[in-house]
Amino acid sequence: MRNAEFDREKVLRSAMIAFMDKGYAKTSMQDLKAATGLHPGSIYCAFENKRGLLLAALGQYREDRAQEFQHFFSAERPKLVQLKNYLEHVVQECISCQAAQACLLIKALNELAEQDDEVQAILIENITNWQTSIEGVFSQAIANKELVGERSAAQLSRFFIMGIYGLRTYAQTHPQADVMHELAEQLFSDLCQE
Amino acid sequence: MRNAEFDREKVLRSAMIAFMDKGYAKTSMQDLKAATGLHPGSIYCAFENKRGLLLAALGQYREDRAQEFQHFFSAERPKLVQLKNYLEHVVQECISCQAAQACLLIKALNELAEQDDEVQAILIENITNWQTSIEGVFSQAIANKELVGERSAAQLSRFFIMGIYGLRTYAQTHPQADVMHELAEQLFSDLCQE
DNA sequence: CTCTATCTTGAATGTTTATTCAAGATACTC
DNA sequence: GAGTATCTTGAATAAACATTCAAGATAGAG
Numbered sequence A, B: 001m002r003n004a005e006f007d008r009e010k011v012l013r014s015a016m017i018a019f020m021d022k023g024y025a026k027t028s029m030q031d032l033k034a035a036t037g038l039h040p041g042s043i044y045c046a047f048e049n050k051r052g053l054l055l056a057a058l059g060q061y062r063e064d065r066a067q068e069f070q071h072f073f074s075a076e077r078p079k080l081v082q083l084k085n086y087l088e089h090v091v092q093e094c095i096s097c098q099a100a101q102a103c104l105l106i107k108a109l110n111e112l113a114e115q116d117d118e119v120q121a122i123l124i125e126n127i128t129n130w131q132t133s134i135e136g137v138f139s140q141a142i143a144n145k146e147l148v149g150e151r152s153a154a155q156l157s158r159f160f161i162m163g164i165y166g167l168r169t170y171a172q173t174h175p176q177a178d179v180m181h182e183l184a185e186q187l188f189s190d191l192c193q194e
Numbered sequence C: 001c002t003c004t005a006t007c008t009t010g011a012a013t014g015t016t017t018a019t020t021c022a023a024g025a026t027a028c029t030c
Numbered sequence D: 001g002a003g004t005a006t007c008t009t010g011a012a013t014a015a016a017c018a019t020t021c022a023a024g025a026t027a028g029a030g
Helices: A008-022 A029-036 A040-047 A050-073 A079-096 A104-112 A117-143 A153-173 A177-192 B008-022 B029-036 B040-047 B050-073 B079-096 B104-112 B117-143 B153-173 B177-192
Strands: none
Touching (some): A008 A029, A008 A050, A029 A040, A029 A050, A050 A117, A079 A117, A079 A177, A104 A117, A104 B153, A153 B117, A153 B177, A177 B153, B008 B050, B008 B104, B040 B050, B050 B104, B079 B117, B079 B177, B104 B117, B117 B153, B153 B177
């Protein structure tokens, strides 16, 4: 017997970054070898093929983002404050301009959705989970009387998520810190006041 | 002497759609041959190579979008009404779920920005032009006293554009007509009221 | 320490792809 | 109507790529 030498999580995070950096199609096996330190044969042994590595990386991404979500929202604190911090975190990611900080789900959705139904289904499921979690936070905020408007948690969360999508895309052309912060603040205040 | 047989605009629009459909990398010369009706040799003669065809298609896209903008905003009518119609048009494009209705600039930006500086520069220039045009419309709305809030035309236009980005991405996972309309309405009312 | 099951390696394979080019077709000029 | 410049065609080319596989390396069992 003998165990695999590589650290699965590290390999998957490296692959994630490589895919976010160049996109799936343009990331060659050579790039993946360089990024993960695994030779082609090992990749095929562990993940079947390039697409399998993407699927595994998407799984890891889901885990990582779920943990991040916990970090922001598990405490018993005002939900609006937590949402604001979360939004600020997104803005920081946008400003950093590092490929590793992009959202793999959106990147993959843009590139692969129309060509691979299985990948698309996984992406949509992940994103839908995320939306549901955000909606839960808004529900708590409403239950706590932090928000008193007419809009439902579902409506608020959809608008919030649309805003995050918008921020991420906006940063691709004009990632200036002041502009990004201003946009996030407009978004947030629009959600609070009615 | 002899003139080319193909219709340049038609060819470029076909290429645009092909690129929006599959993305640049995954659109093969065979796909382009099928889409445009031009054989590889002709494409290389007319546009130098695949990348040249993309650049030409981006030029045509710019023209087409500029014309569309004229159509929406050239008349002497309340600017807020025109903006609302414009937003509605974007929503219709989102709902249609047809690749041909996506925004080539955003698609290309997502796929190519980090790998091709020249393409990136062209995309950012096009998008910046668009932003400037939208800002002009908001300036007119303010001058006409249609809007009386504190936010500047620049701020309003940035938020509007962020919203459009958000709508487009949102539709990729959940392109339901009612949800999309509701999001657009929230966005628009947030811009009007202060 | 030896054996073996398993992992690692990287060159070889076969496919796909962008690109080229020479032969053929066609419209315009004189 | 002949000549020619230009366009069109699609098979040939060469590079890039994902994938395979057999030889080599290594950790754990006995």
